[in-house]
Amino acid sequence: MLKDVSFGQYYPVKSFVHNLDPRLKILFLIGYIVAIFLAKEFLALGACAAVLLLAVLFARIPVGKVMRAVRGILFLVLFTAAINVFFHGGDAVYWNAPAVLWEWKIFRVTQAGIVFSAFLALRLFLLVICSSLLTYTTTPVSLTDGLESLLTPLKWVRFPVHELALIMSIALRFIPILMDETERIMNAQKARGAALDSGGPAKRVKAIVPVLIPLLLSAFRRADELGDAMDARCYSGGKSRVKYKKLRFSWRDLLAFALLAALIAGVSVMRFFPVFPL
Amino acid sequence: MRIVAEHLSYIYNAKTPFATTALDDVTLTVEEGEFFGVIGHTGSGKSTFVQHLNGLLRPPVRKRGKKRGPAKLMVGEFDLTDKKTDLRALRRRVGMVFQYPESQLFAETVFDDVAFGYKNFAEKKPEAGEVERAVKEAIEIVGLDYERVKGMSPFDLSGGQKRRAAIAGVIVTKPEILILDEPAAGLDPLGKREVMALLNKLKQSWCKTVIVVSHDMDEIAENCTRVAVFSEGKVKYVLPPAELFQHTEELLALGLDVPLTAKLVRALKERGVAIDCNYTMEDFIAKVLAYKGGVC
Numbered sequence: 001m002l003k004d005v006s007f008g009q010y011y012p013v014k015s016f017v018h019n020l021d022p023r024l025k026i027l028f029l030i031g032y033i034v035a036i037f038l039a040k041e042f043l044a045l046g047a048c049a050a051v052l053l054l055a056v057l058f059a060r061i062p063v064g065k066v067m068r069a070v071r072g073i074l075f076l077v078l079f080t081a082a083i084n085v086f087f088h089g090g091d092a093v094y095w096n097a098p099a100v101l102w103e104w105k106i107f108r109v110t111q112a113g114i115v116f117s118a119f120l121a122l123r124l125f126l127l128v129i130c131s132s133l134l135t136y137t138t139t140p141v142s143l144t145d146g147l148e149s150l151l152t153p154l155k156w157v158r159f160p161v162h163e164l165a166l167i168m169s170i171a172l173r174f175i176p177i178l179m180d181e182t183e184r185i186m187n188a189q190k191a192r193g194a195a196l197d198s199g200g201p202a203k204r205v206k207a208i209v210p211v212l213i214p215l216l217l218s219a220f221r222r223a224d225e226l227g228d229a230m231d232a233r234c235y236s237g238g239k240s241r242v243k244y245k246k247l248r249f250s251w252r253d254l255l256a257f258a259l260l261a262a263l264i265a266g267v268s269v270m271r272f273f274p275v276f277p278l
Numbered sequence: 279m280r281i282v283a284e285h286l287s288y289i290y291n292a293k294t295p296f297a298t299t300a301l302d303d304v305t306l307t308v309e310e311g312e313f314f315g316v317i318g319h320t321g322s323g324k325s326t327f328v329q330h331l332n333g334l335l336r337p338p339v340r341k342r343g344k345k346r347g348p349a350k351l352m353v354g355e356f357d358l359t360d361k362k363t364d365l366r367a368l369r370r371r372v373g374m375v376f377q378y379p380e381s382q383l384f385a386e387t388v389f390d391d392v393a394f395g396y397k398n399f400a401e402k403k404p405e406a407g408e409v410e411r412a413v414k415e416a417i418e419i420v421g422l423d424y425e426r427v428k429g430m431s432p433f434d435l436s437g438g439q440k441r442r443a444a445i446a447g448v449i450v451t452k453p454e455i456l457i458l459d460e461p462a463a464g465l466d467p468l469g470k471r472e473v474m475a476l477l478n479k480l481k482q483s484w485c486k487t488v489i490v491v492s493h494d495m496d497e498i499a500e501n502c503t504r505v506a507v508f509s510e511g512k513v514k515y516v517l518p519p520a521e522l523f524q525h526t527e528e529l530l531a532l533g534l535d536v537p538l539t540a541k542l543v544r545a546l547k548e549r550g551v552a553i554d555c556n557y558t559m560e561d562f563i564a565k566v567l568a569y570k571g572g573v574c
Binding site: 210 | 447
């Protein structure tokens with residue numbers, strides 16, 4: 001198995017968050033992102049962070065796992081923060097020092113710039129953590145179930161909701177299979193001396209070809225086989241199909257909903273009546 | 279090259295909820311010149327074990343200044359617990375044929391595909407005729423018609439031919455140890471016999487040691503000098519087939535099959551006919567014909 005492909009991978013434990021209805025979890029994610037962008041001051045963003053921290057704790061996901069998701073975008077965050085520190089400008093004063101701390105040609109480090117970068121970085125971290133929390137706590141199957149159910153209204157405009165959900169779940173289902181396949185083929189080519197884990201970048205890119213071609217071939221073969229197997233079982237799309245697992249709301253969902261609603265309401269109020277404006 | 283493994287353990291996805299122990303304290307020696315069989319259930323660790331032998335999986339690597347763990351793995355003079363081991367040199371001398379090796383074919387022609395390994399392992403840029411000579415030899419020893427297939431796409435070959443071409447792509451460097459994971463899986467009975475005949479031929483010519491992972495006990499009984507039985511990551515037996523298949527009951531209890539000859543011996547024994555053979559079909563038939571005693 002390929003190591004370290006933790007991004008967006010389901011983490012199998014039983015928890016409060018795992019048991020939430022997937023439809024609600026998707027809506028929560030959207031609502032939470034709205035809340036993050038409504039927040040205009042540290043107090044509001046701090047409230048968002050507190051809610052997320054609570055969610056992570058209740059999801060029983062190890063902190064290291066969550067941090068690994070953050071590591072992927074660390075560079076992006078640092079880069080945007082650095083740009084903002086140097087170019088944001090502004091003349092607000094937050095602590096006992098001149099507003100402009102350092103200036104050289106077009107670069108201007110101001111107190112406002114530093115504060116704003118920190119705010120932005122926190123916002124980006126929260127974004128990534130909350131979206132990976134969804135995939136950590138929701139199996140691909142229930143994720144697609146939830147999505148299908150949420151998109152049902154679109155059927156009225158003849159949008160192929162069921163087919164879309166099916167494509168998604170097949171794609172998700174095949175990720176681990178193709179990963180295994182990739183590893184197998186990589187091993188086989190390594191055993192034939194392919195320089196997959198040594199040599200310069202150019203050499204490595206060239207070494208991908210002997211892995212990619214067999215992988216593509218087998219992916220097409222699998223797609224054909226799956227199509228045939230579905231045909232053989234007379235699969236015929238969404239009409240008159242029933243679900244194995246029915247989605248139902250429970251008291252947990254209501255609780256989580258109340259918490260998120262309170263967060264959004266609080267943050268919206270703070271947007272119009274700021275407590276400590278930036 | 280001799281293979282010495284001591285206290286070898288391996289855990290997939292260590293420290294995650296998916297952790298599974300694949301090897302559990304395996305100690306095993308394979309002498310040079312053996313036709314070594316490895317049998318066991320799916321998930322018994324046999325594939326994991328053979329992948330250690332050419333460095334695709336590594337035992338815990340010794341760190342500088344630290345005492346090394348109990349695991350030890352020597353393949354010839356290569357110490358796999360040493361971080362600096364030259365894996366390329368090792369892999370040139372230990373060939374590995376994976377299950378369904380035809381899925382590793384990728385090049386435009388059979389020639390290019392077989393030459394792939396040879397070129398990868400070449401110390402310096404090989405001379406003009408050298409690659410061609412090696413590829414020709416490899417394609418011919420696996421029983422394909424060199425002139426006919428060299429320009430063909432490997433994907434236009436038949437199933438059995440693809441497998442041969444893939445095996446040619448591994449043995450083109452004339453490895454001293456050849457490891458095969460289920461080399462005859464998915465072939466028809468004739469194809470199976472041909473592959474086993476090929477292995478015996480290779481054993482006598484190019485590769486001193488052959489290690490075969492297999493489910494087919496008849497293959498094992500007919501060809502191997504010694505057999506290791508894996509179960510749940512541990513080695514249960516390491517015996518010559520003639521002795522191993524005397525443990526028919528234990529093997530069946532492990533969920534493994536036994537060769538047809540062993541089943542026949544068992545059935546005869548139940549009816550009071552004791553046949554003592556080495557479990558190859560030839561020997562079994564000879565012993566039965568020579569049997570003098572009461573017939574039930």
